[in-house]
Amino acid sequence: MSAPTADATGGTAADGDRRFGRVRASVDPVRLLALAGVAGLLGTFLSVLYRVSDVAGDVSTFLLVAVGTLVVATVVARLVPERVAFGLAALLLAAGAYVYLAQLPRSVAAEETLVLFLNDGIELLTGLSVLRIVNAGLWALAATPAPTFVAWYLALRRRYVGAVIVGGAMLTLFVLTSDAGGALALLGVVAAAGAIGFGDVERRGGDLATAETVAVVLAAMVTVALFISVVPTGGADPLDVGIGTDESTVESSLTNAGDSVEILGSIRLSPKARFTVTSTEASYWRVGSYDRYTGSGWIRTGADRPYDEQLRGPAGESRTVQQRYTVESELTVLPAAWKATAVSESPVGLFEQPGGGLGPDGELQPGDTYAVESERPVASAQDLRTAGTDYPDRIVDRYTGLPDSTPDRVGERTARITANADNPYDRARVIERWLENNREYSLEVDRPRGNIADAFLFEMERGYCTYYATTMVTMLRSQGVPARLAVGYTPGQQVEDDSWVVRGLDSHAWVEVYFPDQGWIRFDPTPAGPREAAERQRVQQARQSGGTGVDTDETRNRTFTATPSPTPTTPTADGSGPNAGTTPTATPTTPAGNGTDAGTVTSGALGPNGPDIASPGGGGSDEDGGIPQPTREQTVLGLVVLAGVAAGVHRSGAGSRLYREFRLRYQPRTDDPAVDVARAFDRLEFLAEKAGAPRRPGETAREFAARVGGDGPDERARRLATLHERARYGGGVAAEEATEAVELADGLVADRPRID
Numbered sequence: 001m002s003a004p005t006a007d008a009t010g011g012t013a014a015d016g017d018r019r020f021g022r023v024r025a026s027v028d029p030v031r032l033l034a035l036a037g038v039a040g041l042l043g044t045f046l047s048v049l050y051r052v053s054d055v056a057g058d059v060s061t062f063l064l065v066a067v068g069t070l071v072v073a074t075v076v077a078r079l080v081p082e083r084v085a086f087g088l089a090a091l092l093l094a095a096g097a098y099v100y101l102a103q104l105p106r107s108v109a110a111e112e113t114l115v116l117f118l119n120d121g122i123e124l125l126t127g128l129s130v131l132r133i134v135n136a137g138l139w140a141l142a143a144t145p146a147p148t149f150v151a152w153y154l155a156l157r158r159r160y161v162g163a164v165i166v167g168g169a170m171l172t173l174f175v176l177t178s179d180a181g182g183a184l185a186l187l188g189v190v191a192a193a194g195a196i197g198f199g200d201v202e203r204r205g206g207d208l209a210t211a212e213t214v215a216v217v218l219a220a221m222v223t224v225a226l227f228i229s230v231v232p233t234g235g236a237d238p239l240d241v242g243i244g245t246d247e248s249t250v251e252s253s254l255t256n257a258g259d260s261v262e263i264l265g266s267i268r269l270s271p272k273a274r275f276t277v278t279s280t281e282a283s284y285w286r287v288g289s290y291d292r293y294t295g296s297g298w299i300r301t302g303a304d305r306p307y308d309e310q311l312r313g314p315a316g317e318s319r320t321v322q323q324r325y326t327v328e329s330e331l332t333v334l335p336a337a338w339k340a341t342a343v344s345e346s347p348v349g350l351f352e353q354p355g356g357g358l359g360p361d362g363e364l365q366p367g368d369t370y371a372v373e374s375e376r377p378v379a380s381a382q383d384l385r386t387a388g389t390d391y392p393d394r395i396v397d398r399y400t401g402l403p404d405s406t407p408d409r410v411g412e413r414t415a416r417i418t419a420n421a422d423n424p425y426d427r428a429r430v431i432e433r434w435l436e437n438n439r440e441y442s443l444e445v446d447r448p449r450g451n452i453a454d455a456f457l458f459e460m461e462r463g464y465c466t467y468y469a470t471t472m473v474t475m476l477r478s479q480g481v482p483a484r485l486a487v488g489y490t491p492g493q494q495v496e497d498d499s500w501v502v503r504g505l506d507s508h509a510w511v512e513v514y515f516p517d518q519g520w521i522r523f524d525p526t527p528a529g530p531r532e533a534a535e536r537q538r539v540q541q542a543r544q545s546g547g548t549g550v551d552t553d554e555t556r557n558r559t560f561t562a563t564p565s566p567t568p569t570t571p572t573a574d575g576s577g578p579n580a581g582t583t584p585t586a587t588p589t590t591p592a593g594n595g596t597d598a599g600t601v602t603s604g605a606l607g608p609n610g611p612d613i614a615s616p617g618g619g620g621s622d623e624d625g626g627i628p629q630p631t632r633e634q635t636v637l638g639l640v641v642l643a644g645v646a647a648g649v650h651r652s653g654a655g656s657r658l659y660r661e662f663r664l665r666y667q668p669r670t671d672d673p674a675v676d677v678a679r680a681f682d683r684l685e686f687l688a689e690k691a692g693a694p695r696r697p698g699e700t701a702r703e704f705a706a707r708v709g710g711d712g713p714d715e716r717a718r719r720l721a722t723l724h725e726r727a728r729y730g731g732g733v734a735a736e737e738a739t740e741a742v743e744l745a746d747g748l749v750a751d752r753p754r755i756d
Contacts, residue, residue: 030202031158037195038155040636041167042148044188048174049140052130055294057137059404065141069148076149077156089150096142103138129177131292131299132259134398143170160199164192187636250443250464251507254487255287255333261298261487261509263466265447269535270504271542272329272549274489278499279323282566283376284522285335285502286488288357289512293474295403295451298485302354311341311352313375316383316518321374328501329549331364335489335502337374338522346370355484356520379518384425387515391482395514399482402474407454411478424481428513431475432525435468441530468526469509482514486522491566495554503550505535664690664749673738674727680738680745681724684708684717687748701725720744 046066053062069092076085124130133139147170154163171188174180180188249270254261277285290298321337334350336343340358343350347368349361364370379387417434421427440462448455453474456467469485476483487509492502508531512520542550630638664683670676685695688708695704705721723741727733733741 028202030198034160034195034198034202035155037191037193037198038151038160038163038167040191041164041171041188041195042151044180044184044191045167045170045174046144046148047184048130048179049144051294052136052140052179054404055131055136056292056401057140057404062141062144065144066148069145070152073149073152074156077153082157085153086150089146089153092149093146096145100135100138100142103135124173124177127177129260129299130174130179131294132301134301136292136301155195158199158202160195164195168192249504249507250466251504254466254509255335255489255507257487259300261290261466261485263297263447263452263470266444267464269443269538270507271539271547272504273552273555274331274502274504274506275328275335276326276495276499276501276552276554277323277335277492278326278496279337280321280498281376282491282494282500283321283323283337283374284486284488284490284508284510284566285492286338286340286357286486287333287335288353288359288488289355289484289486291355291398291484293402293453293470293477293485295405297452298470300354301398304351304353304359307343307350307352307358309342311339311356313341314339314377314519316377316379316515318375319378321376323372323374325370325372327364327366327368328552329366332360334358334360334364334370336372337376338486338520339376340372340374342373344371344373377519377521379515379521381425383518384515384521385423387423387425387518389424389480390516391514392516395482399484399514400477400480402477403451406451406474406478410451410454410457410474413457414475414478417475418479424476424479424513424515427479427481428472428476428483428511428523431472432511432523435472435525436527439463439468441527441534443534465509465526465531469511469524472511472523472525476511476513484512484514484520486510486512493555493558495552495558499554501552501555503535503539505538667742667745669738669742673733673735676738677723677727677733677741680741681720683745684720684748716744716748720748 049066050059050062053059076088080088130136130139147166151163151166154160154166168188171180171185175185248264248266249268251270251274253264253267288300290300292299292301318339323337325335334343334346334357336358339356343358346360347370348364351359351361353359414431418427418430421430439456439460441464442462443464445460445463445467448459452467453471456463456471457475460467473483473485487507489502489506490508492500492506494500508524508526510522510524510526512522514520539550663679664686667676667679667683681701684705688694688704691708693708699707701721701724702718705717708717720741723733723737723744726737
């Protein structure tokens with residue numbers, strides 16, 4: 001017998017095997033799988049809180065709190081009994097609530113009632129997104145420690161069901177608020193089921209072979225869920241990769257979006273007439289605004305307030321604009337020129353939105369009318385240039401924030417573009433013109449992944465109003481200029497000197513910039529010419545196809561002509577205004593994809609057949625089209641399915657059979673003739689086993705070969721048995737004999753019907 005070989009540490013190989021066995025005994029792989037299930041469940045709801053912190057808080061602080069809590073729970077689980085641990089969790093919960101309430105900014109408290117913050121938890125249960133909470137970043141920090149601590153503590157003490165209840169409660173909350181999408185919710189359910197299933201296997205003393213059954217069940221859960229919706233996600237994202245539907249229109253994505261705007265890909269224009277407005281002057285008919293940019297869309301934070309019949313006007317000088325609206329088709333919004341100060345004759349109740357918009361409590365029906373009085377700002381360009389940067393804290397807190405994940409290159413490029421501008425007004429004008437001149441207008445685009453503004457600034461060549469406005473707001477905020485997204489309708493088709501018919505295709509997004517002592521001033525970076533051409537073409541298409549609701553009595557026999565967009569403010573008597581004077585030019589840069597310098601008009605939206613208008617089905621575009629890439633959640637779910645399939649194959653023995661079937665047909669050669677002969681004989685044994693004549697216990701190689709050869713023993717089988725005995729028990733075999741053995745096995749496999 002040969003002496004034991006020494007391992008790298010100086011011990012023998014047997015010593016190494018014993019040490020490895022002790023490690024495996026101390027680390028139960030089934031327990032690790034159960035803990036992985038709890039960790040996965042924690043990861044689902046912590047990922048929601050991470051995103052909230054990215055959008056409205058500080059990611060570094062959140063990660064410090066989350067990781068610190070897990071470390072503390074790990075230590076406490078080894079030292080402290082459950083009663084004491086639950087008391088510590090209660091203290092963490094109380095401390096989080098105290099920090100949240102104590103650190104609310106005074107500016108927010110002045111604008112929002114204290115009742116709002118005390119009732120945030122209740123509001124969440126009714127479907128309010130966490131991101132709608134004004135101080136959402138602080139809320140995420142306060143909500144992280146207690147459930148994370150309890151769930152991980154219970155998991156480490158093998159209380160997997162309790163851990164799943166705690167983690168599942170948090171995930172359920174975020175499903176109800178639509179902050180957790182369908183894929184994330186499904187991932188959480190699978191992780192919870194895995195934690196309980198593997199935990200039960202551990203409790204019963206099962207091994208990995210038993211745990212494979214749980215893995216197969218988890219894979220089946222995911223597979224079924226891909227075809228049958230089993231997770232009630234409310235307004236959350238579906239499991240598919242795409243965003244938007246065949247019915248997505250600019251109007252439905254903006255003016256009818258409610259408290260959040262999700263930026264879509266290809267989109268359509270709705271030609272249906274919505275309302276007729278009689279006004280002392282043309283205007284943008286504003287519906288609302290959004291203050292929180294998430295990187296993929298917009299959220300309006302805060303709560304609605306009852307309308308008190310008289311609203312404040314703008315901070316600076318203004319001119320009164322009287323309007324009367326007649327509804328042409330159902331409306332769930334209340335358009336009005338900025339800034340509305342009074343509404344009368346409304347057939348439904350009204351409420352005031354955060355940001356100064358108004359909304360109806362019910363749906364406005366065709367024939368309904370209402371009147372609005374607005375105070376329109378009339379600041380001159382000089383007024384805005386000299387307004388300064390002494391912004392109120394409440395404005396800075398709410399309208400300069402960007403997600404932590406916003407790439408630095410956005411601010412760097414904006415700084416280069418606006419290098420010649422020395423005040424916020426000129427910066428806004430330069431950015432407005434740069435976007436207008438360096439991006440093409442098109443309704444047919446592929447929605448990018450990641451930060452929309454970053455993609456539009458660096459990767460995309462075309463887009464529509466939501467992309468233009470989102471990017472301009474982001475660029476301004478990167479330079480510390482307060483700005484927000486506003487939505488509503490452009491003036492529409494003028495039918496009288498003081499009357500306009502507004503259609504769904506007039507829905508629009510633009511930018512509002514805040515100036516001290518002046519208030520919010522409108523800027524519109526979307527190219528007007530291509531947009532109006534797209535609207536004109538859509539109306540013509542609808543008329544030719546006999547579409548209903550496209551025209552009113554006033555427009556039926558008129559050629560459609562969009563009213564030119566009014567300037568943001570009105571020039572003063574001396575000719576000054578927002579466009580008066582000299583605005584600095586943009587510093588030349590290289591826009592994405594076209595290689596031209598800033599200031600060069602590159603719009604190609606108007607081709608031989610007019611502007612790019614998405615077909616009713618949406619469709620793709622030439623903006624890096626291709627197969628959509630899966631999200632992180634979908635990738636993890638795919639890995640769960642693959643792991644389950646692998647476990648099922650292993651447990652059924654199919655993997656071993658497939659491997660042997662492969663080795664039966666193909667035998668790679670080695671440098672050892674004896675190994676080649678042994679493998680060739682193994683192929684003969686497997687061939688006989690498949691034919692129902694396996695080798696019997698105690699049967700010699702020659703006896704086996706004689707039996708499987710049938711009547712008149714097959715010389716090839718007998719010769720292969722002889723070579724096998726010589727290689728194993730004799731003096732060995734030569735390379736030529738090994739080649740002969742492989743060829744004999746190949747022949748027997750090819751003639752398998754002769755094996756009985």
